[in-house]
Amino acid sequence: EAGVTQFPSHSVIEKGQTVTLRCDPISGHDNLYWYRRVMGKEIKFLLHFVKESKQDESGMPNNRFLAERTGGTYSTLKVQPAELEDSGVYFCASSRDRLNTEAFFGQGTRLTVV
Amino acid sequence: KQEVTQIPAALSVPEGENLVLNCSFTDSAIYNLQWFRQDPGKGLTSLLLIQSSQREQTSGRLNASLDKSSGRSTLYIAASQPGDSATYLCAVQGGSEKLVFGKGTKLTVNP
Numbered sequence: 001e002a003g004v005t006q007f008p009s010h011s012v013i014e015k016g017q018t019v020t021l022r023c024d025p026i027s028g029h030d031n032l033y034w035y036r037r038v039m040g041k042e043i044k045f046l047l048h049f050v051k052e053s054k055q056d057e058s059g060m061p062n063n064r065f066l067a068e069r070t071g072g073t074y075s076t077l078k079v080q081p082a083e084l085e086d087s088g089v090y091f092c093a094s095s096r097d098r099l100n101t102e103a104f105f106g107q108g109t110r111l112t113v114v
Numbered sequence: 115k116q117e118v119t120q121i122p123a124a125l126s127v128p129e130g131e132n133l134v135l136n137c138s139f140t141d142s143a144i145y146n147l148q149w150f151r152q153d154p155g156k157g158l159t160s161l162l163l164i165q166s167s168q169r170e171q172t173s174g175r176l177n178a179s180l181d182k183s184s185g186r187s188t189l190y191i192a193a194s195q196p197g198d199s200a201t202y203l204c205a206v207q208g209g210s211e212k213l214v215f216g217k218g219t220k221l222t223v224n225p
Contacts, residue, residue, distance in 0.1 A: 004157070006157075033212070033213075035213070035215075041217070042118070042215045042216060042217045042218075043203070043205075043213075043215040044215070045212040045213065045214070048211060048212060055211070056210065056211065056212065058210075059212070091157065091158065093158075093213075098211050099145050099146070099207065099211060100145055100146050100163070100165050100207075101163075102148065102160045102163050103148065103160065103213060104160065105150070105157040105158035105159075105160075106157050107155075107156055107157035108156075108157055
């Protein structure tokens with residue numbers, strides 16, 4: 001069974017540019033989550049999809065961040081325009097059920113905004 | 115607001131030693147607690163999931179306990195090996211369904 005895959009693994013962009021991160025969850029997992037870890041801080045929740053619907057987007061920092069999940073399969077997270085404080089590692093996770101099942105994480109995308 | 119604390123932040127032990135990692139959380143209204151392992155530059159690997167009705171879970175040399183009422187969990191690693199070196203993360207899932215993470219404990223097992 002393929003795990004959660006994220007693209008790209010690294011991205012370096014200039015302030016003001018746009019970046020799109022992609023996540024392919026485990027097949028059959030309706031629940032998809034985005035998390036972020038900025039330098040020196042703990043991993044924090046951004047967004048939760050159930051199939052193609054946004055269940056909870058309370059962790060999204062501001063309207064420069066836009067997440068989509070086309071057809072309930074893969075998801076994209078776009079940052080436009082990027083700011084310096086957006087630098088960090090962005091993780092995607094998927095799970096079969098909403099509660100009490102393991103969350104499987106991708107390897108993360110390391111975003112550096114210069 | 116749920117907060118998760120992990121102590122110690124870093125730990126260095128000789129190979130073969132048994133060790134305990136600690137995790138505490140402020141809101142006991144959780145559905146489950148998960149322990150993860152993260153190797154440098156890699157994603158998170160789920161180690162153990164303990165549901166709120168359970169007291170402990172075991173997998174190989176790992177044993178995790180949960181005391182929900184006191185807001186504490188421990189991860190016990192028996193007979194540590196250099197390959198156990200990694201950052202160990204604790205996360206709780208409550209009614210909002212999201213995982214709330216601690217900052218992690220960086221473990222180094224010296225040969």
